[in-house]
Amino acid sequence: MRSGAKVAVVGGVFVLVAGGLGYGAYSVVLGGGGADGTESASASSEVRTGPPSKSEIEETSKGFLKAWASGDATAAALLTNNRDIAEPLLTGYGEEAHVTKAVITPGAAVGTKVPYTVKATVSYEGKTKPWSYASELTVVRGLTTGKALVDWQPTVIHPQLTEGASLKTGESSTAAIEAVDHNGKVLDKEKYPSLGPIIDALREKYGDTTGGSPGIETWVQSEAEDVPNTTLLTLAKGKPGRLQTTLDKNVQAAAEQAVKRFPETSVVAVQPSTGAIQAIANNRADGYNAAMTGQLAPGSTMKIVTAAMIIQNGLGSMNEKVECPSTVSWEGVTFHNLKDFSIAAPTLRDAFARSCNTTFIKPVKLLGARAGTALGQEARDYFGLGQDNWKTGLQSFDGSIPESSGAETAASYIGQGKLLMSPLNMASVTATAKQGAFKQPYIVPRELDGRPFATARPLPGSVAQQLREMMRYTATGPSGTGRAAMSSVGGDKGAKTGSAEVDGQGTSNSWFTGFSNDLAAAAVVQSGGHGGDAAGPVVAAVLRAGP
Structure with missing residues (x-):
């Protein structure tokens, strides 16, 4: 030099x-x-x-x-x-x-x-x-x-x-883009800072298809093919190409503000009727897009899928009596409810609303040899998870529900063990329950590049109806764990809380997912504690900005 x-x-x-x-x-x-x-x-x-x-x-x-x-x-x-x-x-x-x-x-x-x-x-x-x-x-x-x-x-x-990255200045490899929301409103990085890496990734993938011309820039040249370059300085603007997205500026603005409440927070909002992603926001020190690609145990938010599995396998229904003891043991491991609470003669709806772990572990024994594969099959067949085939328009994680055995099976039924999800996955799970059928999430229309969308079988009508009723009760019932967080949300609403323990981490990760009318959202706050305390207010703020 x-x-x-x-x-x-x-x-x-x-x-x-x-x-x-x-x-x-x-x-x-x-x-x-x-x-x-x-x-x-x-x-x-x-x-x-x-x-x-x-x-x-x-x-x-x-x-x-x-x-x-x-x-x-x-x-x-x-x-x-x-x-x-x-x-x-x-x-x-x-x-x-x-x-x-x-x-x-x-x-x-x-x-x-x-x-x-x-x-x-x-x-x-x-x-x-x-x-x-x-x-x-x-x-x-x-x-x-x-x-x-x-x-x-x-x-x-x-x-x-x-x-592995380096700094470069020169003519940009792709044309700049002007990303707009589904109503044609411009989404700039200054007003919506969480969208910075999202817009960079969209530019990397679609910049050459939008009719723009490159400018002269200083950027971080990424070594990894799946990590987009990051523009740091523009010396001369090119002509930006216009790129239509499914985002909604009002929902995105609410998400941007909501994630500022807690560090290491990510949230995604999805439209159940279409799968259109309406907001993506992250507040993380590392800048990682955990909202789309995070791989974390989702805790009790996964009980939405477990409940669907229970109902479809004839092991219970919303109004049937179930057991909710304070603890339950399986394969030498004792599982606890929060503070070892118990409920006398609850229905499945009561146990879901209170997030009773032991109720959702009981089916392991009833399913017998199928216990280690039943949850994954339900997730794949009806919720579109775990098949690595989502074409959202951005890099995303599709969830992982591996086959399990012993105590790991019991743990997976309450969203722990080897089970991994992102906020996008859990927002999609809620959207599927609300709509009654899986609609693959996406951020740019498939017509732009002709990519195929993932599909799944529709939930049986009675199953979808029971999931919605249980989520509504969680958000509005007197003992629902989501009631406090969802109190400010209007419309037809439902929720599910979750707390996921992480080895070596003193405080559990806070998870929350919910819907209001035609908007579903999910958030995680790492080391945030109980689902309703941290992630709950984040999701509620996003839902309030919806239709």
Whole structure:
């Protein structure tokens, strides 16, 4: 990255300007990694141990930032604990991202972390634009040298840079798109930030089909084929192509606000009558689209499918008496209700509304040899799950209900064990119960690319009716676990709560799914606790924005 640049230091700010400066001016003070890209230590010097001191953190961070700003990738990489990985990315900052000037301002260290702001200029083929962002680095003790070094992470370069990715500036590979909702209202990333990666993914897949022209941009070039590139800066706009989606701006806006209530939250809304996805929102530190591709145990929201299986196999019906003891054992494992509650002589509707685990585990014994496959068959045949054939228009997870045995079978009946779902899956389950038939979720019309949609058999009318009644009772009945969350939701409404325990996680994941009129939604709040406490208000807020 030696590109005839030099660094000026003004008040602790490192500025890349024209000229040239070598590494030796500050390498003598700070030291660094070995020339072969590994840490090295002199046999005659004492190797320090323990956390880096305040002065070491300051010297190392300033030395690294100074070298980086100067355009000297080799010098900067030598001040990290992974020169071989760091140097190409630092080199690419000038040669591939075309950063021609960088002003880097370090902030006060917080422990071993040093925050900083970058105000850069990007220039490409006569187009120039300012670019600013903030990131941070961490100073650690080198394992072999004992020197204080920058712990190398891609986010040191830019907070959205991921492992294996790189920064690029040039003509975009696909035309920009103007995504619009089903009423033709524009959906921009600024107003709907959760849609940023969604719009990027849609652009990657459909940009060439919308009649637009490419612009000049700076972007994160993803290494993985199934992960879209992320645009960071537009130097010159191309002509965006118009892309129709099924999203609804009002429902999306409600979803955007709702997920802000709790960290690590994702929600999806689906129209039961068509399968059209009306909203997708995530509030996650990692930016992952868990709403569509998350793979998590759904807890008791899965009892919608289990209840359908029970009814269709003649093991019970909504108004038949069932058992709900405080605990039940199966294959040496004891399963509990929340706080070990029990219900005397409940109906299946009562047990569903109170989310009685033991009621839904009892059928394992009654199904005998079919117990390990019955739930998966019900999910595949009637709810369209677990067959990896959904063509939503985006990358999505279709759910997994593997064959099970022993205690794992019992756990799967209450949404635990090896069973995995996303909020999209559970919103679709609720939509299927509401409509009486599975409609594959989708975000762009199939006419755009002629892709086939997944299908499933319609639920028998009496089964669908009982599922809806049990969900309505959960949302409105005096002991329904969804009553509090759904109290502000109008129309024909129903719900199901869920809490999913995760190994090594102190608090369970909060799940909630519900419907109101022709809108179904599902949410998960990781480490959110009870379903009605965290995920419930998120779903309710989304449903209130529906028709």
